[in-house]
Amino acid sequence: MENNKFVIAVYVDNKAGVLTRVTAMFTRRNFNIDTLTVGETERSEYSRITITMCGDDYVKEQLINQLKKLYVVKKVEVLQDEPIKRELMLIKVLNKSEHRNDIMTAVDVFRASVIDYSPESMCIEVTGNPSKIDAFVKLMQPFGILEMCRTGVVALDRGANTLLAD
Numbered sequence: 001m002e003n004n005k006f007v008i009a010v011y012v013d014n015k016a017g018v019l020t021r022v023t024a025m026f027t028r029r030n031f032n033i034d035t036l037t038v039g040e041t042e043r044s045e046y047s048r049i050t051i052t053m054c055g056d057d058y059v060k061e062q063l064i065n066q067l068k069k070l071y072v073v074k075k076v077e078v079l080q081d082e083p084i085k086r087e088l089m090l091i092k093v094l095n096k097s098e099h100r101n102d103i104m105t106a107v108d109v110f111r112a113s114v115i116d117y118s119p120e121s122m123c124i125e126v127t128g129n130p131s132k133i134d135a136f137v138k139l140m141q142p143f144g145i146l147e148m149c150r151t152g153v154v155a156l157d158r159g160a161n162t163l164l165a166d
Contacts, residue, residue, distance in 0.1 A: 008051045008079070009048060010067055025067065035152030050154050082158075083156060087154070088126070089137075089149070091123070091126065091137065092124075095121050095122045
């Protein structure tokens with residue numbers, strides 16, 4: 001069986017302790033999460049957890065079945081057919097005069113933004129699909145990455161369908 005990356009959207013109650021319950025299930029079942037993002041939805045009583053993972057169809061099915069057993073989980077869906085995926089990254093790089101033009105060219109090409117600037121460093125904000133973020137990191141490595149953080153993937157299915165319909 002083939003290991004594939006997949007994206008799962010989980011709608012849960014927007015209450016304290018819910019994320020702990022969900023992630024504890026992953027730990028108990030020995031599932032590894034690639035990225036996890038959580039935020040309030042269009043309805044304040046729910047949060048949406050977006051999870052990216054790798055695994056075969058058996059792993060995917062087991063994960064979905066285990067999530068559905070949790071009483072705090074309202075709906076679980078595997079996002080199909082290349083969903084719209086975005087990620088945010090903040091990256092701080094060395095600001096050496098001999099590299100400044102190359103860094104600024106990359107910022108322009110990647111439609112990124114310099115959000116902090118000092119004589120020693122630059123902090124750059126990049127948004128886009130995960131492969132774009134990966135490419136920007138690779139491009140910045142020779143200039144000296146001081147620090148970086150990534151949000152993880154957020155994703156929506158294409159088209160008019162919604163996951164949480166009454």
